[in-house]
Amino acid sequence: MKVDRYLRGELDETKLYSIMNYALTKHTDILEEAGCETTVFPQLRIRWNPDDPQDKRNIIPDMGLGFLLVDGRLILQGGAELKKATERMRDQPDPSVLQRDSDVIISVTQAGVQASDQIKAAIKSGMLPSDKKITWIVMIGPYFILKRWNPFTADELQTRGHRPNDSGEVKAAEALKKSKESRANIKETMYRLGTPEAAIALHNYITKGGVF
Structure with a gap:
């Protein structure tokens, strides 16, 4: 099993x-085979401000899920932001245990900020609708949740939460602050890749899409 092998080695994001x-x-x-043409787009590059030719900033989801139309346009139905596993995950504990784990909560918070930026960029680029709730896969190691965002306001669409030049310590501190402010564990159902529950969740996410 690929998940088992991953957890035995170095816990990096590349694998x-x-x-x-x-x-x-x-x-x-x-x-x-059933007529669904959903495609995975790894490391998809999306302009942060597509209406400004001088703005060269890009947002890069780890994976986009969507359709390449006959005219060449790309329409997304979802995507994924991934972070490396934590040491606690090596024993593959039940997901409910990790929903209360501080390191996992911080990683989920960090990944959620990046996922939010990815959704905003995709909306501004016409790849996602602006008036729908959007669900994104947020994955830490082999564990993932399906996190949903309500429609963004015009001001929110222009606000970028993740700053690439921040140090890891700064990002972790900000994530810890946000997680403490929320005073909550991870509320969404958490799945472990390689289980029947995770397979069903991914299958439903791909078939139904993450746009509501």
């Missing part, structure tokens, strides 16, 4: 990308 891409592609290949 995790391959594992998640493999899992998503397995589902899309099966669904393609």
Whole structure:
């Protein structure tokens, strides 16, 4: 099992990308036979401010899920932001345990900030609708949640939460502050890749999409 092998070695993001891409592609290949043309777009580059030619900033989801139309346009139905596993995950504990784990909460918070920026950029680029709730995969190691965002206001669409030049310590401190302010564990259902529950969740996410 790829998840087992990943957790025995160095816990980096690179190998995790391959594992998640493999899992998503397995589902899309099966669904393609039923007429579903959902495609995985790894490391998708999206302009942060597409209306300003001088603004060269890009937002890069680890994975986008969507459709390449006949005219060449790309329409998204969802995406994923991944972070490396925490040491606590090596024993593959039940997801409910990790929903209360401080390191996992911080990683989920950090990934959620980046996912939020990715959704905003996709909306401004016409890849996602602006008036719908959007669900994104937020994955820490082999564990993931499906996190939903309400429609953004015009001001929120222009506000970028993740600053690439921040140090890891600054990002962690900000994430810890946000998680403490929320006074809550991870509320969303958490899944572990490689389980039937995770397979069903991914299958439903791909078939139904993350736009509501």
